[in-house]
Amino acid sequence: MSTPPTAASDSPTFMRRAWLVVGLLFPVALLNYLDRQMIASMKVSVMGDIQDIGSEENWGHMLASFKWVYAIFSPIGGYIADRFSRKLTICGSLFVWSLITWLTGHVGSFNELYWARTMMGISEAFYIPAALALITDYHTGGTRSRAVGVHQMGIYCGVMVGGFAGFVADAPDLGWRFMFDFTGLAGILYAIPLLLLLRDVPRQTSLDSNGDVSARPSVGVAVVELLTNRNFILLVMYFTLPALAAWVVRDWMPAILQKAFNISQGKAGVSASLYWQGAALLSAILGGWLADRWMRRSERGRIHVSAIGMMLIVPAMFGVGNAPALNSFALAVAALILFGVGWGFFDCNNMPILSQIVRPELRATGYGIMNFVSMMCGGVADWGFGAMTDRGVPLNMIFGVFALVCVFSLVLVLMIRPKPGT
Structure with a gap:
C-alpha cells in the first residue's frame, strides 16, 4: 500500500507546481496527437503525391505499423520512467x-513514409505513460481526475488542430509537407524550455506486505506483480476494447465522411475531428470534476463516471455506422458528438483508476502495458478496417460490432475493485 500524502503535498506551493506541470505538458500532449493525427486528414494529398502507396490496405498497414511499434515500446518507456526519470523520458x-x-515531410516513397511513421511510433511511445504517471505523482488526492482531464484536453486539441491539416494540404502555397515541417520544428524548440522547467516529484513511498519500505x-517483479493483479487485467481489457x-x-x-457525403478533404477532416474531440474536451473536464466529487462518497466514484461514458459510446457507434447508409450528415455529426462526450468521461479516469489498483512505482509501467495491448489491437483494427473497406463490408455491420464490444467493456469496468484509501 502507499503511504498517505505528506503535508507538503497539500501546501499552496506544491499545488502550484502540480498545476504548472499539467500546464507544461498540455502543449506536449497537443503535439503528440497532432503529429500522429494530421496524416489522416491529409490522406488524399499524401496518396496523390506518393503514388506507390497504391491501396487502402497499404495505407492501413502503415497506420497499423505505427501502432504496433508504439505498443511494443510503451511498456519499455513506462518502465524507464518508473525506474529512472519521468522528466527526462518526457523531454527525450x-x-x-x-x-x-x-x-x-521530406520522404519520397511509400517505403520511406512507412519507416518514418514506424520510428515515430517508437519515439512517441515513451511519452504518455511517463506524463500521466508524473501528473498522478503530483496530484495525489481530490484533483487527480481533473488534472488528467486537463492533460487529455491537450490530446483532443491536437486531434482537432490535425483535422484542419486537410485545408493546409489543399493550399497551393503550403501542402501536406509544410505541416510536418512546421510541427516538427515546434516540438524540437519546445523541448528546450520543457527540460529546464519540468521537475520530477520525490517518489511516494510504498510498503510491502510486511510493512517494510519496498524498492x-x-x-x-514489475511484470509478475501487474499480470497477477486481477483488477489490472480487467482494466487492461476495459482500456483496450473501446x-x-x-x-x-x-x-x-x-x-469515410468524404466518400459518403461527397465533401472536400478539408471539410471532411474538420468534421471528423472537431465535433467529437470538442465534445471530449469539455466532457473530460466535466468527467474529471464529477469523478473527484464522487470519490468523496465512494471509492468507486471514478469507475462509475467511466461507466457512464461507456454507456454513451454504445448508441454513438450505431449512429456513426448507419449515418452513411441513411445519407444523414447530421446523424453522423450527432453520433460523433455523443461519442466524444462518452470518450471524455472514459479517458480522464483510466490513469486515476490505475492509481487505485497498483502502487506508485508501477504506474508508468502499468500504463505502458495497457498501451501495449490497446495499440496492438488498434493496429489490427486499422489494418482490418482497410481490408474490409476494400472488400465492401457495410459500415453499419462493422460499427455494430464495435457497439457490442463496448457493452462488454461496461461489464468489465464494473467488476474492478479498487483498494480502500486510494
Whole structure:
C-alpha cells in the first residue's frame, strides 16, 4: 500500500507546481496527437503525391505499423520512467518524435513514409505513460481526475488542430509537407524550455506486505506483480476494447465522411475531428470534476463516471455506422458528438483508476502495458478496417460490432475493485 500524502503535498506551493506541470505538458500532449493525427486528414494529398502507396490496405498497414511499434515500446518507456526519470523520458521523447515528424515531410516513397511513421511510433511511445504517471505523482488526492482531464484536453486539441491539416494540404502555397515541417520544428524548440522547467516529484513511498519500505521493482517483479493483479487485467481489457472503435474513428473517419457525403478533404477532416474531440474536451473536464466529487462518497466514484461514458459510446457507434447508409450528415455529426462526450468521461479516469489498483512505482509501467495491448489491437483494427473497406463490408455491420464490444467493456469496468484509501 502507499503511504498517505505528506503535508507538503497539500501546501499552496506544491499545488502550484502540480498545476504548472499539467500546464507544461498540455502543449506536449497537443503535439503528440497532432503529429500522429494530421496524416489522416491529409490522406488524399499524401496518396496523390506518393503514388506507390497504391491501396487502402497499404495505407492501413502503415497506420497499423505505427501502432504496433508504439505498443511494443510503451511498456519499455513506462518502465524507464518508473525506474529512472519521468522528466527526462518526457523531454527525450518529445525531441526525438519531433525530429522524425520533420523528416516525414521530406520522404519520397511509400517505403520511406512507412519507416518514418514506424520510428515515430517508437519515439512517441515513451511519452504518455511517463506524463500521466508524473501528473498522478503530483496530484495525489481530490484533483487527480481533473488534472488528467486537463492533460487529455491537450490530446483532443491536437486531434482537432490535425483535422484542419486537410485545408493546409489543399493550399497551393503550403501542402501536406509544410505541416510536418512546421510541427516538427515546434516540438524540437519546445523541448528546450520543457527540460529546464519540468521537475520530477520525490517518489511516494510504498510498503510491502510486511510493512517494510519496498524498492523500485526489477522488470520481472514489475511484470509478475501487474499480470497477477486481477483488477489490472480487467482494466487492461476495459482500456483496450473501446479503443478499437476510437482508432478507426480517429484514423478513418475523414475518408469515410468524404466518400459518403461527397465533401472536400478539408471539410471532411474538420468534421471528423472537431465535433467529437470538442465534445471530449469539455466532457473530460466535466468527467474529471464529477469523478473527484464522487470519490468523496465512494471509492468507486471514478469507475462509475467511466461507466457512464461507456454507456454513451454504445448508441454513438450505431449512429456513426448507419449515418452513411441513411445519407444523414447530421446523424453522423450527432453520433460523433455523443461519442466524444462518452470518450471524455472514459479517458480522464483510466490513469486515476490505475492509481487505485497498483502502487506508485508501477504506474508508468502499468500504463505502458495497457498501451501495449490497446495499440496492438488498434493496429489490427486499422489494418482490418482497410481490408474490409476494400472488400465492401457495410459500415453499419462493422460499427455494430464495435457497439457490442463496448457493452462488454461496461461489464468489465464494473467488476474492478479498487483498494480502500486510494
